[in-house]
Amino acid sequence: MCCVPHPSKRNHTLVLLDTEGLGDVEKGDPKNDSWIFALAVLLSSTLVYNSLGTINHQALEQLHYVTELSQLIRTRASPTSDEAEDHTEFVHFFPDFVWAVRDFSLELKLQERHITEDEYLENALKLVPGENPRIQTSNMTRKCIRDFFPKRKCFVFHRPTNDNSLLAHIQDVSEDELESAFKSQSEQFCSYISTRGKVKTLGSGVTVTGKRLGCLVEMYVNAINSGAVPCLENAVTTLAERENTAAVEKAATHYMAQMAERVMFPTDTLQELLDVHTACEKGAIEVFMEHSFKDENQNFQKTLMETIEKKKEYFLQQNEEASSKYCQTKIKKLSESLMENISRGTFCVPQGHKLYQEARRKVEQDYKLVPRKGVKANEVLQCFLESLEATEKFILNADKALTDMEKTLEAKNTKREAMEDQHRIAQEVIIHVKENWEKEKETLLRQQEKLIEQKLREQEEVLKQKLKVIEGMLNKELKTIKEVIEELNRRITEFGNNENSDFFSWILNNNVIISDFFWKAKKLFN
16 A cells, blocks of 8 residues: 555545456465455456456456455445345445556457557447357456446556566666656556545545555455444444544534633633634534534434533533632632631721621622632632631620620729719818918908907996996095095094994995995906
8 A cells, every 4th residue: 555645635645555466376365366356346446357368258357356346345234135236336435446458469450440558448348149158257357347336547668668678676666767648648548537536435425544545455355354344334333323423522522622722710700601612612613514424314413512511511521610719729829817816816896896897898808809709709608607607706796795794894984983073072172271271261260359359348348347447436426435545544533533322323324335335346357
C-alpha cells in the first residue's frame, strides 16, 4: 500500500493498493487469490486489473475471481433468498473497473474499423454463444464484470522499451529511455485516474477517510480470518458505530475544551454559565455532525447530549465549588475583625449585642460589595450567619444579664449618689445653716449688743432717773435727816444744857424716821 498526496484534489490522498499479482502457485491456499481480489474490490474506488498481451479467453479465465464475489461478499447482514442473484446490490459498493492491457501489440480494429480501447473492452465482454462448459465459464466472468462493474474503462500499453536488456530492471530505466507511445499511454492513464477516479464511498455516499479505510481493512481481514464472509452492511454499521462513537468523544472533548477555555469560575450568575454551555453545546453538535454518519435514529447524538448533560453537571458542580470556596475565603477575610472581637470578648459588655449587630452588618455589607461571588453567594452568607447564631445568642444573653446587672448597679449607684447628694446637700445645708446661723448669731449678737447697749443706756437712764429720784429722795431724806440731825443736835445740845427728859421721848418719836432712812439707803445701794 502506498499513500501519496492526490495530484489534483486538495485535502485528498491517493492510496495505491498493490495485490502483487494473482495466480501465484507458491501461496498454497487457492482461496488466497479470491480473498485478495475480494479485498481489493471492497477497499478500492477504482479497481485496476492488468493483464498481458490481449483480452482473450485465457485472460477472462484468469479473472474468474469475479464470479466468486457474490459468495465472498455479502451486502446485507440478513440476506434475502434472492439476493445471491441480485447483483445490483453490489453496484452501490463496488469500484469502477479499469482493465489495463500491457505489452499490447495488436491494432485496435474491429472488422477493419478503428475502435477505441473502451470499445475493445466492451467487445471482449460480449457473451459468446454456445453451450460449451468453457464458453459458459467464460461468459459467466463476462456477465459478472458487466453486472458488478457498470462503469468500465480500458487502457492498452505498448512495450515500455524494445530493448529486452532493459526490461529486466525496468524500474531503474529513465523516462528518456522509454518508448514515446508508452509514455503517452501512461500519461493518459494517470490523468484518468487523477481526474476521473472517484472518492471511495460506502453505498449511501459515506466517504471513506484514511482512518475509515484502516478500520475497513481490519474488519474485513478479521472476518476472513474467522471464516466469515465480509458484510458491507455490517462494515458500514461497525464503521458508523466506531465513527459515531469517535464523533461523540470528539464533540464531547470539544465541549469540554471550549467550556474550560470560556468559563471563568465562579460565574457571576447561573445564567452566565448556561449561556456558555448553550454555545459550547451547539459547537459540539456541529463537530459531531461533521464527523458522524449514518446516525439514522440519532442514537449517538442522543448519547452525545446525555454526555454533554453530564459534563454540564460537572461544570455546574465545579462552578458551585469554586463559588463556595471563593465566597468562604472572602467572608472569612471580611469577618476576621468580627471573629477577633468575639474571641476577645469585646461584645460581652452591656449593650454588646448592639455592637455585635453593627459589626456583623458591616461584614454583610462588605460581602455584598464583593464582585463575581457566584451562585453560592447567598448560601455561604446564610451558613456564615447560621454559624454565628449560638455566638449571637450567647452575646445577647450576656448583654441582657450585664445590662440587668448594670441597671441594678446603676440603681444602686443612683441611690448611693442620691444619698451622697442628700448628704452633700445636708452638709451644704448644715454649712449654709451654720453660715446663716453664724451670720444670724453675729447679727443677733450685734443686735443683742445693741439691745444691751440700748438696755444699758436705758438702764443707765433709768438708773440715772432712779438715781435722780433717789438722789431727790435721798436729798429729801437727807434733808429730813439733816433736819432731824440738826434737830437732834439741837436737842442734844439742849439736852446737855437742860437735863430735860423730853429728849428721849423725841428720839423715840423720831426712831421710825431714822430707821426708814437707813432701810431706804440700804435698798438703794443694793
